[in-house]
Amino acid sequence: MSSSAVTVTMSADAAREPIAPLWHTVLVLMPIAIGSVASWYQHGLPNAHVPGISSRLSSYITVLAQEWLVVLLIWLALRRRGLSIGTLVSGRWPTLGSFFKDLGLAVGFLVVAIPLVGALAYLLGGSADSALANITPKTAFELVVWLALAVTGGFGEELTFRGYLTRQFSAWTGSRVFAIVLQGVVFGLAHGFYHKVMVVVMVQGWLLGLFAHWRKSLRPAMLAHGLQDVLGGLVAFFS
Template identity: 30%
Template sequence: MYSPVAPWWHTAVLLAPILFFSLMGGQRAARQNAGEHHGLQYLLTMVWEWVLAALVLWGIRLRGVPLRKLLGERRASAAEWKTDLLLAAAFWITASMVLAVLGLLLQFAHVASPQKTLALLAPRNGTEVTLWILLSISAGTCEELVFRGYLLQQFASLKDRLWVGVVVSSLLFGMAHGYEGVAGILAITAYGAMFCALAIGRKSLRAGMMAHAWHDIVSGVALMLLHHAHVM
């Protein structure tokens, strides 16, 4: 049986700025030129990720819910860490193939490719790569906590149905990335559902955090290399 992990008014407080800044980011991305203030943008986004994580911690504390309930089962042994690393790698490969196919389908449907928007945000030099890696680790940690930890369980409690939590949290995950355009929102919603499946199957967020951070790191570095090779 699923029960709310925080007061519902707190969920509204958490979601309002996420959706507002996503909308503003989407409008800004449509007008933005490549290469604008990437370092500052990464730093501000990093701060924002940890602010959201802090809001989640505040919310569960209001109901006396332990952080472990969001993080999932505690597995401290080296063997369990190895298993999570292998699962994260397998998930990343599988999800990358699914997203590639979805990207092709979106192109056939004449929806702009998410990579075109992401290319504007990719790092361009060593300093930006370092910040990008830190940002990717922050995003993997904080977004999994917010969406697959807090929101998945919170919305599963609505009708005591896990699928409700999966659908709503995945939709919100996609909508939170409005700066990546329509194609990005659709792809990331599907991506969020895959992360939900990983979290549920593993009964822990750790493998998802690893895969999320790794995916973001590799995507940013790959786009940078393609840019310097004058491919994009």
């Protein structure tokens, strides 16, 4: 049996039962919840950052640490079951052509999703751009760290929400649709910095969940998520 077939088999098995017990999921959600609450209040606490560096850079470093901690917790749970992160991601790209296919799908997703969530933000009387203006990079060094954060977000957040949490919720509820809805809600709540625009982030979480479910892989969603964050930082920095 090929390695890709083994990955598919393990993925199917993981979808039928939880990857980890409930206490582990609570442990995974704790740093996410703490980070969201902290970011909610951050702009009202101008001194709430690491001394000697900007509040933006302090935020980047904090989020990087939080997201890699969550990835570590998920990796440990998978390892305990004899599985790998590839179980959730659907393995590596088998060919260069498959990478470009997923990249094209990711770009297509963004072409549809960005105007949709932008229109929703406008209808809600908020703006994701105004929230981003306070956290996007202003110096070259901040831009470098932002790009690292964008790549981390594309990988880590998709692994966490569309991978781990979707599998957990699906196993517990017996419904993949309900699991996608739940992970989107948690994804929105995890972005406390956006305040009422969290609803827009929630919708984007649902769209990414449907995208991953349609492709039966996290790879296109990871590319879309990371690309959106990279472009957002670059546009904000150079504009």
